[in-house]
Structures are given as structure tokens and as C-alpha cells.
Amino acid sequence: MTIRYIESSKLPTPWGIFSMHGFEDTANDKEHVVLSMGNLEGEEPVLSRIHSECLTGDALFSLRCDCGAQLQAAMHRIAQEGRGVIFYLRQEGRGIGLLNKIKAYNLQDKGADTVEANEALGFGADMRDYSILREMLEHLNIHALKLMTNNPRKVKALNDLGVNVVERIAHETGRNPHNAKYLETKKGKLGHLLEGKED
Template sequence: MSTSHVSSSLLPTPYGTFDMHGFVDSEMGKEHLVLSMGVLNDGATVLTRLHSECLTGDALFSLRCDCGSQLQEALKRIAKEGRGVVLYLRQEGRGIGLLNKIKAYNLQDQGADTVEANQRLGFDADLRHYDMTKDMLDHLGIKEVILMTNNPKKIKALTDLGIVVTQRQAIEVGENSHNTDYLATKASKLDHLFGQ
């Protein structure tokens, strides 16, 4: 097992009190989190979001993306359900890292779209992977999920890992005048599903 559980604690939030579980991926040297609520290991399907870290959107309230809004919406839905998980994965900027993300933003300021900016920096459009999620979900006893996502690659990744995705829940929130082009690029170049 390359991703192992380290410790857990309570995390009170504006949406309710979650259990926070810390994991370390020994292969990649990354630390990841799960925020969970309710009983998860009873065999029933679990409302789930795979959320890649976005410091600018999640913590600094950036309007350039929809990440922070998606994270908040996922936590709200889980709190309403009383049961579910957010896997918070440390792969900033679709895997290019924070400082390269700032460089990509600079290129976007000059007219590049989000995919072109990554490519001009020498990166693929999306370097994220989801292998670590299998160990995290196994630790929590989760075998079947309802996945909150607009990204079909996340569904395929979990399915390839042996996790059953019984349903996709769209999570279309956070659109504003600053991210309209960004969202359009996610749909046209990264195959994200909007309005479906």
C-alpha cells in the first residue's frame, strides 16, 4: 500500500462537523486528506468528491476557476445527506504545482487559455492521477460511490481502480464573468460535462 492512513480528528466547519483523515503517499511524497461524515463502511453507496487542491480557489476565493465553489457545494451536499466524503488531493494546478500555476495564470493574462498555458510551460493539459484514492477509499471501507464531478476522467480512473461508480452528480456552480472562458475550455478541450 503506497498511500497509508496517518491520523484522524474532528473538523468543525460552517457546514457541519466532519471527520478529517490524513494520508501520506509514500511513492509521490504527498499528503492527502479525506473529509468524511456518517457511517461509510456499511456497504451502501457513498456520496463522494475527488477534489484536487486549488489554493487560489479553495482558500483565496479566486474567481478565475470554479474550484472553491465546487468544494463548498460538495461539503454542503454531504452535510445535507449526513453521509459522504471529499478526497482532498494535493495536486495543485492540475498537477503542475502552485508556482507553475502562477506562471500559467500569467500566460492566461496574455490571452492563452488554461490548456494552452500549461502546454506552453512544457506540461500536458492535465497531469493529475487518482491511484492514491483506492487506498484511501479502502481504508474507509468504501466500495461504491455516487461521484460529484463534471469530469468523466475521474469516473474512468475510479472504475479502473475497481471502485464502482453507480451515478454521476453534476456539480455546476461558481460560474462568473471571470471564468466563463475557463469553463468553456474545460468543456471543449478537457471533455468536462456541463448541462448534462
């Protein structure tokens, strides 16, 4: 087992007070965070979001993607429900890392789409690994999820891990002129279920 629970603390946010749980992946020295709100115990499925780190979108307000808007929308939705969890995984750039993501952005500036850019750098279109979730879910005693995602691969990855995803909740937000091509590529090449509508 490479995932090790470290500690928990309170995290006050504009949407309410979350609990923040720190995990360490000893295999690659990455640190992951889970935000939770409310009582997660019991058999009732937990409203959830699996969010891969996006420094540019989450912290630097980039309009090249929809990541920051998706993270904020998930926190808001969980706060409204009073119960839920966000797995914040350190898998920047769909797993290629921040500096490689900047290289990919440079290729996109020259006309490549997000998949072509990753592949030109020698990476797969999506390098993320969701197996690290198993120990986090076990630690939090979560058995079933209502997952906020547009990505059917994420649902399949969880099902393959034996995680019961009882419902996929469409999670479209943050569309703008700067990320229109990016979103169309996610839909056309990565199979994301995007309708072009927002909540």
C-alpha cells in the first residue's frame, strides 16, 4: 500500500467549513488532499468530485480550461447539500506535470489541440491513475458515490476498482471563448459527455 493518511484539519472556505485530509503517496512522493463536509458514514451514496490538480485553472484563474470553475462549483454544490467529498489528486496536466503542461500549452498556442500536444511530447492523452483512490475511500469509510463528472472514463476506472458509482451527475461549467476548442476536443477525442449547457 503506497497511500498513507497523515492528518486532518478544518478548512474554512467561502462556501463553508470543510475538513481537509492529507494523504501521502510514498511511491512517488506526491501529496494528495481530500475535502469533506458532513457525516460520510452510512450506506447513503456520497456526493463527490474527483479533481485532478490544475494550478493554472484552480489558482491562477486560467480561462484555457474549465478546471477552476468545476472545482468551485463542486465545493458550492457540496456545501448546499451539506454532505460530500472532493478528492484533490496531484495529477497536473492529466498526469504529465506542470512544466510539461506549459510545453503542451505552447504547442496549443501554435495550433495543436490538447490531445495532439500531449502526444507530440511523447505522452498519452490521459496519464492519470485513479487506483490511489482505493485507500482514501477505505480510510473515509465511503462505499458508494454520486460522482460529479463529465468523464465516463473516470466512472469506468472507479467501477474497475470496485467502487460503486450509483449516479453520474453532469458537471458543466466555465465554458468561455478561450476554452471552446479545448472542450470540443475533450468531447470528440476523450469522450467527455458535454452538452454545451451549464447548470
